[in-house]
Amino acid sequence: QGPPSSILPPSRRFLVLLNPFAGTGKASGHFQTHVIPTLTEANATFTLLETERPKQAQELVRDEDLSGWDAIVVMAGDGLLFEVVNGLMERPDWACAIKKPLAVLPGGSGNALAASVSYYSGHKQASGTKLLNNCTFILCKGQPVPLDLVSLTTSSGRRIFSFLSFAWGLISDVDIESERYRFMGSARFSFGTFVRLTALRTYRGRLSYLPARTSPDSTPESDSHRHNLNSSTDTVNPNVLEDSLLVPLNEPVPPHWTTVTEDQFVLVLLLYQSHLGADLFTAPMVQSPGEGVMQLFYATSRISRASLLKLFLGMEKGSHMGESIPHITNVPVTAFRLEPLENVGIMTVDGESIPCCSLQGQIHKGLGRIISI
Ligand code: ADP
Ligand code: MG
Known part of the structure; x- marks a missing residue:
């Protein structure tokens, strides 16, 4: 680096x-x-x-x-x-x-x-x-x-790199369904959200994550699962970027991960930058492009339409973080896994759709570079 x-x-x-x-x-x-x-x-x-x-x-x-x-x-x-x-x-x-x-x-x-x-x-x-x-x-x-950059691996073995977001449920549906309102420019997202709120869907899946450590000396590597493994059985391939926090998708998540007890979601979002759109100030706590943390937001199916409306209206100015909105959770994480229990809905990575499937990912702090001030 x-x-x-x-x-x-x-x-x-x-x-x-x-x-x-x-x-x-x-x-x-x-x-x-x-x-x-x-x-x-x-x-x-x-x-x-x-x-x-x-x-x-x-x-x-x-x-x-x-x-x-x-x-x-x-x-x-x-x-x-x-x-x-x-x-x-x-x-x-x-x-x-x-x-x-x-x-x-x-x-x-x-x-x-x-x-x-x-x-x-x-x-x-x-x-x-x-x-x-x-x-x-x-x-x-x-x-x-x-x-x-976040490295994502899908159940089909596809590797995807992402600089912005992963979404499933309401947010990814709006992103893709609102393509037809492209002529509206960025307003297509607000318009699409209001359309979707009238026909809310829920998505069943299992969501697990590795909470980010709050102590200043911790790095994602210090959470590495790999350190516990016998190095002779663990050959590191220098030709590919290793995801040290992840175990294979067909194995259970490591014991120090958290699995959300509920399995009915309205939205799951991982965002690693402050904005989800030009006027969607979704993660005001993010202050630089290289903090090494993903902000996980999820809403379970118990959320009301009124709460969702409050969330989306507050996001324009970032004020939603100050209000307590029931059934919306925000956790800073360094890795996650999402296993849809039925292959429904659209998933998006940086706003681009991918087939709905089980997948997991981890953050790589400062892997890329962006021109900023
Ligand atoms: P927007 O924010 O309007 O969606 P993007 O830059 O995200 O704009 O582009 C949308 C999609 O268009 C991306 O999937 C990109 O790969 C694709 N794309 C890039 N160049 C072209 C092109 N010349 N014609 C059609 N699609 C393109
Ligand atoms: Mg786009």
Whole structure:
């Protein structure tokens, strides 16, 4: 892991990946009018690549030589950055590649990391071109700082890397179902939530987690399950990132984990940044992109519609944390496992849908880097 901030060369060279279809489809125009003038003034150079299809950005960062650029800049929603992070982790030289500084410019409808970075940098909550201006300023003036990444493993053996969130139930349903209201921009999430609240569903599953230690000297590694194992039977493969907190999915969770006694949920959310959207200040306790903790939120089926409404209305300003809302729990964790008891509902990772299945994950503190102030 590199130092928290390192000095970039005076003239920065950026690879800009832009999804022209993200959000309301204005990213290309906004890049020309709002971003290029600031980059020029800051003496930065860039190569602009507009994606033509899903997965193109992922394949590009997986296969290309990236040494010509000081940072990879994503102008889209969180979905395109998700591709970039996973593309970097697919490289044979992933351990070095994932240290390439990343930056986000909001151009989609889900701009959670952009909103989080803007918040960490001391800006007031913003959306639209105001948020874009904040993030362009941060890109030009900021330095790379550690970014936590979560490694997820599904029951089919798929490995997924995530910088933002994992959701199941209400939140993932809204994220995917509201795709059809894409023309509304970020308002699609609030609108979709109100639609969903009228037809609440519950999801059956078993949820387990490893609570984060509160003592300042603890690291995720000091919770390692692996330390208790006989090292001769435990061969470490240097070619893949080891999840030291996890045991195989077909084995019971380690005894020092907690399993939630109830098994009917309305929502399960793990969020590792402050914002879940430009105006969803869901985890106000998160103050930097590299704290090494996931914030677990879950609501059991006993929650009322009124409580859920209070939660979503409070989230805009982050005031929901000050109110006690019955049947909503928040725990800081470093690892979790979720086993749906029926394969229903949509799961999302960083806002992108994945098939509903059993899965587990752990945080890797500061594995990546993001340009922030
Ligand atoms: P939004 O926030 O509006 O959802 P994202 O950047 O998250 O915007 O992109 C949404 C999806 O579009 C992602 O799954 C991404 O992989 C995909 N995508 C990227 N480039 C293109 C493209 N040129 N055409 C269609 N889809 C694309
Ligand atoms: Mg998205």
